[in-house]
Amino acid sequence: MTAALRITRAQAVAHRLKVHHLVDRLPAGSYVEAARYGLQDSAPRAALVSLHARVEDCEPGAWEADGLLQTYSPRRAVHVLPAADWGVFTVGRLPDDPSVRREVEQAAEKACRMLAGEPVRATRISRDEGALVRVGAAGGRLAVRWDTTSLTVREIAPPDVDPAAARAELARRHVHAFGPTAPPTLAWWAGMHPRGARQVWQQLAGELLPVDFEGQQAWILARDEQAVRAAGAVRGVRLLPAEDLGLLGADRAGLFVGPAVRRKSTSYDWYHPNGVLIDGELTGQWGRRGGRVEIGLDRVVPARIRDLVAAEALSMPIPNASMRVEFLDP
Secondary structure, three states: OOOOEEEOHHHHHHHHHHHOOOOOOEOOOOHHHHOOOOEEOOOOOHHHHHHHHHEOOOOOOHHHOOOEEEEEOOOOOEEEEEHHHHHHHOHHHOOOOHHHHHHHHHHHHHHHHHHOOOOEEHHHOOHHHHHHHHHHHHHOOEEEEEOOOOEEEEEOOOOOOOHHHHHHHHHHHHHHHHOOEOHHHHHHHHOOOHHHHHHHHHHOHHHEEEEEEOOEEEEEEHHHHHHHHOOOOOOOEEEEOHHHHHHHOOOOOOOOOOOOOOOOOOOOOOOOOEEEEEOOEEEEEEEEEOOEEEEEEOOOOOHHHHHHHHHHHHOOOOOOOOOEEEEOOO
């Protein structure tokens, strides 16, 4: 099918940022909506920084607000997820392959027997038991609580959801939030087998619109066509954790998220892996240790913008930290 709509990278980025509430923040307390597409919670408290970038007056305990849960993602990182969508992000990731589903279910059953109905700290869990938890988490019966210093595992009621419906909703959500996109990108993001991603793509065919994304075939939701066409210039400043930089990067196919995220500057390093977003463009990098935030800008910006960048850093709701900012001028 020939794509009738051509989408530029600028349009795609603007649309994604708006869908993720990184242009206009959500009202205070809207943490569940902010986590609608899942937030990776790598150290140091990446999900909290992501929530701060999306929600007005974000609080230090936002990552464990009512309506949110944590569990492992397909790549074994802890994610913050809406409790109401628990089945979408767990059962929805499971393949149709009976042997793989059986492996997940057996791992979850063994892990639940090990827990014996009580929350258990990771320090009391052996390496083999920890592996069971990470595999079994995909079944939706295991939640974790990770506060960057300790991790606790507990059993919860399995989600009552149809696997096919959950898989379709997961794919639909991916296309809405990360489009233009394609089946290989969905497979990476959701931890699906490529064959399973292609199958669910065919299932949603009637909801998808093929587009030309800078010379590559990709898809968006048909209902998003006008929003993508109307995506205009992005204004504002955000400090994004590294986990959000896929919104502006590219996978190996050149579409969106993936293991080969492009950096816009060679000045990113292990201590400054996060991005300074100014008017929709990566304009620098930052790192944090406690309340000290180091910011390096890749170009000279007006004093007003520099003050906005500093204000974003100073307003981070880091628990028990007095925030201070240091600019690393070239």
